[in-house]
Amino acid sequence: MTLYIGLMSGTSLDGVDGALAQFDGAVTTTVAAAYIAFPPLLRAELMALQASGDNEIEREAMAANQLAQYYAQCVAELLRVSGRAPQDVRAVAVHGQTIRHRPELGFTRQTNNPALLAELCGIDVIADFRSRDVAAGGQGAPLVPAFHQALFGKEGQPRVVANIGGISNISVLSGDGRVVGFDTGPGNVLMDGWIHRHRRQEYDADGAWAASGKVVPGLLDELLKEPYLARAAPKSTGRELFHLAWLDARLAAHTAAAPEDVQRTLTEYTAVTLADAIKAYGGGADAVYICGGGAYNSVLMQALGAALGNQVMVASTQALGVAPNCVEALAFAWLGYRFTERLAGNLPAVTGANGERVLGALYPR
Ligand SMILES: Nc1ncnc2c1ncn2[C@@H]1O[C@H](COP(=O)(O)OP(=O)(O)OP(=O)(O)O)[C@@H](O)[C@H]1O
């Protein structure tokens, strides 16, 4: 039985992406994909849990129980559309919801209730993929570069895979087996926060609001001063750093900027920080392939192409046969497979861990 389910609910806090996949040696086959959106109240609670607050322990546990219900719905949907039964699936690999990421303090926390999920779906559940890497001195993130190399790496063809989720991360696949990867900075997190504040929308569909504004050069320069951007890898980041209060502090000198101009500037900021990282580490790459929700924002994609000097091919991972919104869920299915086979899931060169480690913890059905 080589079918695995991967579930990823990331820093955008929008919902859970699921993938049902088969792994046969080097061949990965996507059997089905599904997405279950979180209701607004759960999103708001997950957002609130990103920072310390009243009665956090109980609130985190209750949110984890709710998450398990939505994860179970996603598993049920994958089984329904593929016509499979729980016993056809070797394991469900579930990321959980990052609520605190502090590798420099020796921990990263993804809230989750894998025991409840095992009860709800009757399939082995593998969870907690990041903490072993952190225990071994690593960042615990990003983890997907190992999967990007397995799925998209091609001998003699240097390429970059970039995920634009809430946070952006790149994998530079050198074409000779070497992989460089790190979080480049914000993905959609600032754009999502800004449009929510001003227009009560969850995200800027296809960048339409940003397209109605202009880049504010002084603000962009200010945002680009963020020290994280110049730090050497290994490095990872999250909502601890890139949030609306961080933006507000930098907007203080630009109070006259129109909201749509700020949105356009944030779009440019995501594109430029990603492009700078690609230019610094992926200079020899023939092509850049984008996954994550940002791939559906054509204003962002054009800004990225322009920031790269329009000299390198920029396409979504669809060009390689994998839907951009499916890659991270597939990566966790693959990590579940690696756990089951007791194979390493991390790349020490990426995370900075002291060595290769098997990632995850098992909750048998
Ligand atoms: N049609 C669209 N137009 C513009 N942006 C979009 C569109 N669809 C999705 N997005 C953006 O993509 C985000 C979701 O992306 P994704 O699911 O890859 O993030 P995530 O997995 O939660 O984050 P991370 O990879 O940081 O953990 C949404 O919040 C939104 O900003």
Ligand SMILES: CC(=O)N[C@H]1[C@@H]2OC[C@@H](O2)[C@@H](O)[C@@H]1O[C@H](C)C(=O)O
């Ligand atoms: C701590 C955490 O949840 N990190 C996420 C986040 O979202 C994108 C980026 O920041 C990446 O480092 C990571 O997710 C992907 C799946 C990863 O580990 O590769």
